[in-house]
Amino acid sequence: MIDLYYWTTPNGHKITIFLEEAGVPYSIKPINIGKGEQFQPEFLKISPNNRIPAIVDTEPADEGEPLSVFESGAILEYLAVKAGAYLPSDVRGRTEVMQWLFWQMGGLGPMLGQNHHFRGYSNEKIAYAIERYTKETERLYGVLDERLADRKFVAGDYSIADMACFPWIMTHKAQGMTLDDFPHVKRWYALLRARPKLQAGLAVGKGARAPMDEQARKIMFGTDAPPHSAQQQ
Numbered sequence: 187m188i189d190l191y192y193w194t195t196p197n198g199h200k201i202t203i204f205l206e207e208a209g210v211p212y213s214i215k216p217i218n219i220g221k222g223e224q225f226q227p228e229f230l231k232i233s234p235n236n237r238i239p240a241i242v243d244t245e246p247a248d249e250g251e252p253l254s255v256f257e258s259g260a261i262l263e264y265l266a267v268k269a270g271a272y273l274p275s276d277v278r279g280r281t282e283v284m285q286w287l288f289w290q291m292g293g294l295g296p297m298l299g300q301n302h303h304f305r306g307y308s309n310e311k312i313a314y315a316i317e318r319y320t321k322e323t324e325r326l327y328g329v330l331d332e333r334l335a336d337r338k339f340v341a342g343d344y345s346i347a348d349m350a351c352f353p354w355i356m357t358h359k360a361q362g363m364t365l366d367d368f369p370h371v372k373r374w375y376a377l378l379r380a381r382p383k384l385q386a387g388l389a390v391g392k393g394a395r396a397p398m399d400e401q402a403r404k405i406m407f408g409t410d411a412p413p414h415s416a417q418q419q
């Protein structure tokens with residue numbers, strides 16, 4: 187019913203977490219981004235930004251042609267509306283979730299992605315870039331910590347806002363962060379980490395991703411990538 191074009195990365199995990207939590211049937215279409223499969227013409231038709239994740243809903247609500255969606259935030263919203271789960275229908279609850287979802291999409295994801303890039307993937311270790319993105323990561327963790335100081339979840343009940351943030355906090359060690367500095371994030375992280383369905387989402391494709399080698403580095407960040415594929419997260 188839902189075809190998920192996926193690779194085992196934080197943005198991919200957001201969607202497997204949702205599908206497992208909501209019990210929506212899905213089939214995985216692996217896109218090995220280390221091998222350049224994100225540039226295949228057939229994939230670009232559904233994900234023109236050559237990034238995973240993307241979905242094709244073979245049974246959309248209007249009973250029309252299969253419907254494709256790219257961008258993990260748009261996919262989470264689409265699936266939440268379709269499943270009637272993890273996104274409130276009242277205007278205030280929905281707006282609260284959506285602003286934190288957009289905060290993750292516009293801030294937490296891209297900035298932590300750059301942190302991963304300059305600390306981990308880049309062969310050249312540029313002190314200015316590492317410091318800039320580590321500081322920004324720290325600031326964003328601070329915003330999340332403050333937000334979680336007086337509530338259990340990011341926005342109302344457990345929602346797509348939590349599912350979007352979680353996979354990016356999971357890699358905190360690689361970002362130079364320790365959760366001991368963010369006690370409310372630490373409590374929230376442990377609460378979510380204990381959810382069996384969330385764990386099932388994280389387990390999808392586990393082991394398929396090889397450590398980044400020179401070939402993958404060239405494909406994703408270098409000269410072997412088509413010109414429109416300037417790196418982003």
Ligand SMILES: N[C@@H](CCC(=O)N[C@@H](CS)C(=O)NCC(=O)O)C(=O)O
Binds near residue numbers: 239258419
């Ligand atoms: N804003 C996009 C970002 C997606 C993204 O950056 N995906 C990465 C994996 S986490 C990717 O496909 N990278 C392939 C590449 O850089 O060529 C979303 O949230 O869906």
